[in-house]
Amino acid sequence: MEFLSFLDLFKEPIVPAGDWAKEALDWTVLHFRGVFQAMKQPIHIVLRGMEGGLRATPAVFVLAIFGLLGWQLAGPRVGLAVAGCLFVVGAIGAWLNAMTTLAIVITAVIFCVSIGIPIGILAARSDRFEAVLKPLLDFLQTIPSFVYLVPVVMLFGIGNVPGVIVTIIYALAPIIRLTNLGIRQVRGDLVEASLAFGASQNQTLVKVQLPLALPTIMTGVNQTIMMSLAMSVVASMISVTGLGQMVLRGIGRLDMAVATTGGLGIVLVAIAIDRISQGFGRTRRDRGRRNWYEVGPVGLARQIMRTSR
Numbered sequence: 001m002e003f004l005s006f007l008d009l010f011k012e013p014i015v016p017a018g019d020w021a022k023e024a025l026d027w028t029v030l031h032f033r034g035v036f037q038a039m040k041q042p043i044h045i046v047l048r049g050m051e052g053g054l055r056a057t058p059a060v061f062v063l064a065i066f067g068l069l070g071w072q073l074a075g076p077r078v079g080l081a082v083a084g085c086l087f088v089v090g091a092i093g094a095w096l097n098a099m100t101t102l103a104i105v106i107t108a109v110i111f112c113v114s115i116g117i118p119i120g121i122l123a124a125r126s127d128r129f130e131a132v133l134k135p136l137l138d139f140l141q142t143i144p145s146f147v148y149l150v151p152v153v154m155l156f157g158i159g160n161v162p163g164v165i166v167t168i169i170y171a172l173a174p175i176i177r178l179t180n181l182g183i184r185q186v187r188g189d190l191v192e193a194s195l196a197f198g199a200s201q202n203q204t205l206v207k208v209q210l211p212l213a214l215p216t217i218m219t220g221v222n223q224t225i226m227m228s229l230a231m232s233v234v235a236s237m238i239s240v241t242g243l244g245q246m247v248l249r250g251i252g253r254l255d256m257a258v259a260t261t262g263g264l265g266i267v268l269v270a271i272a273i274d275r276i277s278q279g280f281g282r283t284r285r286d287r288g289r290r291n292w293y294e295v296g297p298v299g300l301a302r303q304i305m306r307t308s309r
Contacts, residue, residue: 051103072296073279085272094265101242108167120179163240171227178220182213218281
């Protein structure tokens with residue numbers, strides 16, 4: 001019998017990792033729940049302002065703002081495409097839910113950029129810090145998105161603000177990785193030349209490394225945006241409103257109309273935000289050696305003001 005039990009080696013868990021994780025989470029909730037509740041306040045303030053502004057603004061103005069923004073950043077065709085996508089979102093009856101989802105995504109991206117770019121810069125400057133950070137980023141990117149929901153609900157509760165928090169955690173890794181990669185890919189001779197001419201480390205970072213790394217960093221921002229939108233459906237399981245909740249409600253009720261409306265709305269919002277975010281990565285060379293204020297609606301307005309004098 002002892003021999004047979006030896007063959008059945010994994011009949012009982014040898015390392016109860018699940019029990020350890022549960023005990024650690026219970027201890028954290030017991031002693032630090034107040035701290036985590038306080039951490040919600042900045043996100044709540046930004047989200048409330050963003051959602052209230054988008055939902056209260058007439059749809060015509062929102063279409064115009066995003067269309068002009070797309071034109072300014074990436075050209076008139078992109079501006080028309082962005083306005084067209086958002087128009088279809090309203091036409092299929094998903095406008096208010098889309099504005100909520102848009103507010104959640106924009107809020108999550110603001111915090112991801114605010115946290116991720118500084119961490120990526122630190123990782124680019126320190127090989128030791130990068131070595132410590134890489135396993136954590138691998139863990140964040142490989143763990144199933146549903147697993148994030150349990151600790152977030154226990155620490156932060158349910159609703160849109162916890163939904164933003166779980167989205168930040170899920171979508172943070174790409175911006176850190178690509179900021180680190182972009183800065184490390186800047187040619188060493190350019191950095192050495194900057195330092196040789198008397199620039200400090202911070203001046204070299206701002207004037208040389210970040211501008212040259214901008215396309216790579218914006219790729220990370222773009223990936224963060226797409227992951228935030230993907231998380232909107234999963235986060236609807238913790239009472240996050242918006243298009244994701246429409247999809248979840250349609251699945252729960254087997255209502256094809258509601259699920260299709262929500263899913264199509266997510267796709268169209270994703271296309272609109274993707275086109276705008278790609279425009280942020282355009283360089284002066286991409287604009288025909290012109291500055292950003294010399295093209296698009298801003299450039300047109302400047303020309304009109306100049307000719308009217």
